[in-house]
Amino acid sequence: QVQLVQSGAEVKKPGASVKLSCKTSGYAFTDYAVHWVRQAPGRRFEWLGWINPGTVNTAYSQNLQGRVTITRDSYAKTVYMELNNLDFEDTAVYYCARLCCGQPFDMWGQGTRVTVS
C-alpha cells in the first residue's frame, strides 16, 4: 500500500541544521510531488516547500528566507528536507505529504518531531 515513512525525532541546538527524510513506497515515485509542512505548538500548519521528483523542480516558502532545501534520491524513492540555521521557533512536527493531479495531500508521512533547544 501507499506509504510515506519519515525519519525519527531530532533534537538540535540553535544555529544547527537538520535533515529529515521521507521514504515513499507503493506508488510511482515520479507521479507525485512531495511537499513538506510543519505544525508548531499553538500555530497553524505552515507550508514549507515541494519537489517534483521527476523533474527535480522545487519551490520554497519565502517565509523561511532561503533556509530550506528539498532534494530527492530516485533510487531510494526518498525525499529529504534540510533546514539550516535553526531557531527555537523551528520547533515543530514536520510532515511530508504527496500531491498530484489537482488533488491536495492525499497521503502524509507520520511526522517527525524536531526540537530546537
Next chain:
Amino acid sequence: DIQMTQSPSTLSASEGDRVTITCRASQSINSWLAWYQQKPGKAPELLIYEASNLQSGVPLRFSGSRSGTEFTLTISSLQPDDSANYYCQQYSGYPYTFGQGTKLEIK
C-alpha cells in the same frame, strides 16, 4: 499570501447532531479547497478535496460546499469517532495556507 479564516475554534455537539465548520478565503481560490481531520498524535487525513469531492473511503456523513470564497464542512450525523481537529487548506496558489483549525468535541 491567501489568508484562511476558519470558525468556530471549538465546537461541542452530541452524537447524531448535524455540525458545520466554515472557512473563508481572503481572495478567490475557485474550488481549490481541502478539508482534513487530525486526531491527537496522528497526521492529518484528507476528507474533502476541490471543495465538495469526498475522498475515497471517507464516510458519506461528511460533505463540503462552496459559496464564493466561503466554504463549509458538514457532518450530517455526528459519531463518536468524529472527535478530532479539522482544518481547511487552500491549494490555489503558493504558499498553500491552512485555517487555524476547529476542535470538535462529542458531548
